[in-house]
Amino acid sequence: MTTIISAGILLAFALVIFCVIKWWNMRIVGVTPVPLFTFIAILFTSGLDVGLIMFPLAFDYPLYADTAAEPAYAFTNPLALEFGFWGFLIWAFYFLTSFYFCAIEPRVKFFEIGIVKLLNNLVIITTCAFTGALFLIYMPYYIAEVGDGETVIPAFYVICFLVILAAAYSSTDIKYVRILSVGSTFLFFALILGMWAYAGMGLGEFVSTAGNIGGYFGNIHKFILPLTEYHEFYLFWWFAWSIMIGQFTSRFVGGLTTWQLLAALLVFPSIPLAVWFSVLYFYHLNTIPTAGLINWSMTVVGILFVINSFDSLIRLYTDNMNLSAERLGKLPYVLGNAVALFALTLAFQSQWLQIQWVGTVVIGIYIACLIYIFVKKRGEVAAITTSPEENTLDFDRIKTAH
Numbered sequence: 197m198t199t200i201i202s203a204g205i206l207l208a209f210a211l212v213i214f215c216v217i218k219w220w221n222m223r224i225v226g227v228t229p230v231p232l233f234t235f236i237a238i239l240f241t242s243g244l245d246v247g248l249i250m251f252p253l254a255f256d257y258p259l260y261a262d263t264a265a266e267p268a269y270a271f272t273n274p275l276a277l278e279f280g281f282w283g284f285l286i287w288a289f290y291f292l293t294s295f296y297f298c299a300i301e302p303r304v305k306f307f308e309i310g311i312v313k314l315l316n317n318l319v320i321i322t323t324c325a326f327t328g329a330l331f332l333i334y335m336p337y338y339i340a341e342v343g344d345g346e347t348v349i350p351a352f353y354v355i356c357f358l359v360i361l362a363a364a365y366s367s368t369d370i371k372y373v374r375i376l377s378v379g380s381t382f383l384f385f386a387l388i389l390g391m392w393a394y395a396g397m398g399l400g401e402f403v404s405t406a407g408n409i410g411g412y413f414g415n416i417h418k419f420i421l422p423l424t425e426y427h428e429f430y431l432f433w434w435f436a437w438s439i440m441i442g443q444f445t446s447r448f449v450g451g452l453t454t455w456q457l458l459a460a461l462l463v464f465p466s467i468p469l470a471v472w473f474s475v476l477y478f479y480h481l482n483t484i485p486t487a488g489l490i491n492w493s494m495t496v497v498g499i500l501f502v503i504n505s506f507d508s509l510i511r512l513y514t515d516n517m518n519l520s521a522e523r524l525g526k527l528p529y530v531l532g533n534a535v536a537l538f539a540l541t542l543a544f545q546s547q548w549l550q551i552q553w554v555g556t557v558v559i560g561i562y563i564a565c566l567i568y569i570f571v572k573k574r575g576e577v578a579a580i581t582t583s584p585e586e587n588t589l590d591f592d593r594i595k596t597a598h
Contacts, residue, residue: 197552201431202421204559208438209420211566212288212458215295219454219580224298225587229450234374236464237381238508239290239445249498250334252278252473257480259426268423275477276411280419281430282473283466284412289434291461293442298449302584303576306565307443307516315561317513319554320440324509325540326551331502332356333545338495341487348545357538359499363506364533367514368521376507380500384468387497391475395484405481406474432555439558444508451589506537 230238259266260274269277280286301307307316335352336342342351366372392402412419422428452460479486486494510533514520521529544551569577 197432197556198422198428200556200559201428201435204435204555204562205420205431207559207562207566208289208292208435212292215292216454216458219295219299221453221455222299222580222582223451223453224295224449224457225451225583225589226298226447226449227587228370228447229587229589230374230448231450232452232460234378235445235448235450236460237377238373238448239441239461240377240381240465240468247330248282248469248472249494249501250330250338252476253480253486254334254337256281257477261480266424271418272411272415273408274480275405275408275473276415278473278477279409279466279470280412280416281427283469284462285416285419286431286434287461287465288458289438290441290445291458293438294446294449294461295442295454295457297443297446298587299580299583300569300577303580304565304569304573306568306573309568312561312564313516315557316439316443317516319436319557319561320509320513320516321537322540322544322554323436323440323551324506324513325537326436326544326554327502327505327509328356328360328537328541329544331359331498332541335495338491338498341491355499356541357534359502360506360537360541361530361534363503364510364530364537366503366507367510367533368526368529370511373507373511376500376504380497380504383497383500384472387493388468388472388475390493391479391490394490395475395478395482397475397478401478402474405478406470408477409470409474429552432552435555435558436551439561440509440512444512510537 229235256278257274260269260277263270306312332348332352335355336348339352342349366376397405419427422431449457478484514529514533519529524532
């Protein structure tokens with residue numbers, strides 16, 4: 197598996213470099229463009245899931261700090277490692293797929309080929325369920341007041357199903373995307389400020405803690421290929437998300453040039469990630485308890501992130517398969533998606549399905565797409581100089597989309 201993910205990463209970064217050089221100053225417009233802040237909010241809340249909230253304190257920081265058990269992490273500090281697993285360079289994957297679906301796919305139509313469409317939809321559905329499984333598995337840790345703090349009890353299954361149900365309902369109209377994305381972004385910022393205040397963290401302490409992120413930029417080359425099996429898991433996870441998040445968010449790109457899109461994706465999501473991880477690292481270093489209001493607050497924001505992720509992915513695969521709420525009826529659409537995804541969530545929870553398999557399929561799709569373009573569509577791609585003409589920079593278009 198290490199060889200597969202390493203080859204996939206090197207291919208993806210090579211394609212990023214090629215696209216930026218060839219189409220450096222080309223203006224990119226999606227089918228329903230939105231202003232930059234809304235676009236970043238949609239990308240941030242759709243492109244990240246509950247792991248952002250639940251992984252660092254529950255698992256990651258203790259793991260990275262134990263260099264005796266895992267010497268591969270000894271070259272830098274846990275905060276730099278966490279940022280490297282979630283931030284900056286890794287967002288180039290989303291640039292690549294967003295650019296592709298904005299500028300190249302309308303001319304190539306690779307994802308309209310029957311077998312490709314089937315595989316893509318299976319990837320979307322299974323990754324969606326993986327998000328639900330993470331939420332379910334880690335819920336006992338964050339709602340320790342319910343149950344024994346370790347076991348997934350029936351109440352958690354009910355919460356998980358209701359979250360999926362809410363996401364299925366919100367996916368019935370695209371207007372909810374903007375509301376959910378912007379709203380949950382502001383709540384995420386509020387959570388950061390609240391946890392900052394609760395910890396009694398001064399500005400100097402924040403700056404001192406956040407300075408540890410420099411360990412990432414000083415060793416950025418070491419994060420390109422897998423450091424450990426756990427890092428490999430993260431990279432497969434990013435690959436599994438990359439095509440569908442690019443496919444979804446590409447429709448909202450609002451007139452950025454190619455290099456601006458890359459810069460926006462690398463920088464803007466990384467800023468709140470750096471602040472969030474720094475505050476959590478302060479909690480870790482000072483063993484500050486999070487029981488009670490803090491845990492509940494993190495859980496609420498985590499739930500909103502899950503709803504955002506599910507919303508975007510449900511909308512994507514139902515659009516691809518022409519299974520819209522208008523065609524099926526709102527009730528069958530909502531219940532059908534909720535039941536199917538909850539069943540798959542239970543399959544991931546039991547580890548019958550693994551995200552590494554999904555990531556491998558995505559890498560295969562990357563390679564197949566590249567071969568298809570080279571063999572059949574090389575001329576069309578070489579001739580691209582603009583986004584499709586029908587994509588006009590009209591920020592009001594989203595108000596009439598459904």
